[in-house]
Amino acid sequence: MRKSICNLLIDGTTGEGCRFSGWVRSVRLSKGIAFITVNDGSNLGGIQIVAEQGLPNFEEVSRLGTGSAVQVSGVLVESPAAGQDREVRAEAISIIGPSDETYPLQKKRHTFEYLRSIAHLRPRSNTFGAVFRLRSRLAQAVHQFFSERKFLYVQTPIITSSDCEGAGELFRVTTLDAATPPLVDGSPDFSQDFFGQRTGLTVSGQLEGELFALAFSDIYTFGPTFRAENSNTARHASEFWMIEPEMAFADLADDAALAEDFVKYLCRFALEECAEDMSFFDKHIEKGLLERIRKIAEADFARLDYGEAIQRLQSSGASFNYPVEWGLDLQTEHERYITEQLIGGPAFILNYPRDIKAFYMRQNDDGRTVAAMDLLVPKVGEIIGGSQREERLDRLTDRMTQMGIAQEPLWWYLDSRRWGSCPHAGFGLGFERLVMYLSGMENIRDVIPFPRTPRHAEF
RNA sequence: UCCCCAAUAGCUCAGUCGGUAGAGCAGGUGACUGUUAAUCACCUUGUCCCUGGUUCGAGUCCGGGUUGGGGAGCCA
Numbered sequence: 001m002r003k004s005i006c007n008l009l010i011d012g013t014t015g016e017g018c019r020f021s022g023w024v025r026s027v028r029l030s031k032g033i034a035f036i037t038v039n040d041g042s043n044l045g046g047i048q049i050v051a052e053q054g055l056p057n058f059e060e061v062s063r064l065g066t067g068s069a070v071q072v073s074g075v076l077v078e079s080p081a082a083g084q085d086r087e088v089r090a091e092a093i094s095i096i097g098p099s100d101e102t103y104p105l106q107k108k109r110h111t112f113e114y115l116r117s118i119a120h121l122r123p124r125s126n127t128f129g130a131v132f133r134l135r136s137r138l139a140q141a142v143h144q145f146f147s148e149r150k151f152l153y154v155q156t157p158i159i160t161s162s163d164c165e166g167a168g169e170l171f172r173v174t175t176l177d178a179a180t181p182p183l184v185d186g187s188p189d190f191s192q193d194f195f196g197q198r199t200g201l202t203v204s205g206q207l208e209g210e211l212f213a214l215a216f217s218d219i220y221t222f223g224p225t226f227r228a229e230n231s232n233t234a235r236h237a238s239e240f241w242m243i244e245p246e247m248a249f250a251d252l253a254d255d256a257a258l259a260e261d262f263v264k265y266l267c268r269f270a271l272e273e274c275a276e277d278m279s280f281f282d283k284h285i286e287k288g289l290l291e292r293i294r295k296i297a298e299a300d301f302a303r304l305d306y307g308e309a310i311q312r313l314q315s316s317g318a319s320f321n322y323p324v325e326w327g328l329d330l331q332t333e334h335e336r337y338i339t340e341q342l343i344g345g346p347a348f349i350l351n352y353p354r355d356i357k358a359f360y361m362r363q364n365d366d367g368r369t370v371a372a373m374d375l376l377v378p379k380v381g382e383i384i385g386g387s388q389r390e391e392r393l394d395r396l397t398d399r400m401t402q403m404g405i406a407q408e409p410l411w412w413y414l415d416s417r418r419w420g421s422c423p424h425a426g427f428g429l430g431f432e433r434l435v436m437y438l439s440g441m442e443n444i445r446d447v448i449p450f451p452r453t454p455r456h457a458e459f
Numbered sequence: 460u461c462c463c464c465a466a467u468a469g470c471u472c473a474g475u476c477g478g479u480a481g482a483g484c485a486g487g488u489g490a491c492u493g494u495u496a497a498u499c500a501c502c503u504u505g506u507c508c509c510u511g512g513u514u515c516g517a518g519u520c521c522g523g524g525u526u527g528g529g530g531a532g533c534c535a
Contacts, residue, residue, distance in 0.1 A: 026494095026497090028498095029494090030497080031492055032492055033493065035494045035495070048494085050494090053492090082493095102469070102486095103469095104469075104470080106469080106484075106486095107484090108470065109471070109484085110471080111471075113527065114470070126496090204535090229533060229534075231460095231532085231533060233530080233531080233533090234530095235535080236535080237535095321531090322531095332530095332531080382534080428535060443528095
């Protein structure tokens with residue numbers, strides 16, 4: 001019977017026989033006795049196997065290389081030594097897949113840069129085991145959170161023809177021959193392409209999400225998102241996962257309240273459900289992580305207007321590399337100063353100047369701001385961006401005209417404002433940024449199984 | 460895309476003033492009946508990123524390139 005090491009440690013009875021499989025992490029050989037740590041990915045620590053000279057293949061087993069796949073039969077017993085409560089006294093160890101000294105993942109510290117070059121093997125390491133267990137559990141927690149609140153989960157398209165949020169950032173999807181595409185007036189004739197028009201990979205499911213919110217009231221999307229930007233930073237990837245809830249009959253305050261509940265829920269979830277891995281991060285990745293997450297889970301998130309944030313930055317006496325002035329966007333240094341110095345915790349910035357935000361955001365009565373919000377958190381900066389949407393057709397089309405956005409391709413989006421339009425709001429949260437925030441990992445490439453970034457699509 | 464930094468053994472790194480490369484880990488051999496990425500002793504391991512230059516002589520200095528990292532912009 002197959003049993004994971006995690007389950008063996010949960011329901012195994014001492015004194016009883018057991019059988020499991022996994023990969024060798026370490027072999028410690030003493031005179032006539034070998035200690036083998038085996039891990040199958042189901043938990044962080046794996047389990048210690050004690051092999052004694054009586055085993056028919058003791059000689060072979062005591063020379064097992066790090067990384068070998070083995071199947072173990074034995075008896076679960078109390079451990080007489082410090083370091084673990086229980087261990088397995090081996091009765092038989094069969095070598096399923098050997099591994100030799102050329103195995104790139106040896107039992108020593110490696111740099112994250114090196115481990116990225118062996119992304120096919122790094123999930124077998126402690127850190128990446130913990131990262132991807134956490135990532136998996138958090139993905140499930142996202143669904144759990146929305147499910148508990150009766151949000152509808154909608155799968156918005158990955159291939160899209162809406163090119164409205166700024167050209168150049170979409171990955172083109174085409175079946176036209178790259179060397180000799182059909183031409184019309186010297187440029188490729190996309191009417192002859194597979195979909196009969198220009199298409200690309202989605203940069204956001206928001207616009208389609210809004211359509212579903214205007215039918216199901218509360219919805220969310222959770223799926224892959226693609227940006228063809230030449231971003232080379234620890235926080236950007238070409239392919240990432242985004243969570244985008246959208247609520248009908250909701251305003252900006254409702255939106256912020258949901259975001260606050262959501263972030264706190266995920267913090268509590270990680271602390272409670274991923275305790276072993278979270279302790280590992282606390283010990284080896286970021287000292288004080290548990291305390292930091294605990295504080296977020298219990299914090300009251302601050303809310304301040306963009307205008308107020310500008311004033312407080314200006315009167316802070318701090319010197320910045322970029323100017324602080326009403327009408328200019330907040331730079332990373334400003335955002336971090338607000339959340340780390342001025343507030344000392346998570347903070348929403350609300351009501352940004354209209355001219356630095358997207359066309360679909362709801363215009364406020366002051367004539368110069370929109371109902372947009374960013375959630376800033378210490379250490380990372382912006383983690384969530386959202387807004388109340390412009391539900392008034394005339395205001396929306398006016399804004400599109402001002403910003404030079406063609407209305408025709410978005411006829412379906414505008415239709416939603418034509419019949420039964422209502423106030424609604426939503427936000428986007430980068431899933432990887434959440435995983436980074438909760439694990440203390442500092443590079444987005446280290447929380448994605450096989451990251452895609454400019455010049456990198458290996459594996 | 461811009462700015463800064465780096466590249467030496469399988470991995471992590473040191474390498475002085477320019478004089479022809481060495482530690483730890485991994486691997487090998489041995490020791491030790493309870494180890495905790497075991498410990499101890501001995502042994503093995505090199506396209507010093509590529510390319511051009513300066514020099515009697517370049518891992519080291521200079522130019523160009525490649526790759527990686529950090530920061531910024533764009534954002535999630």
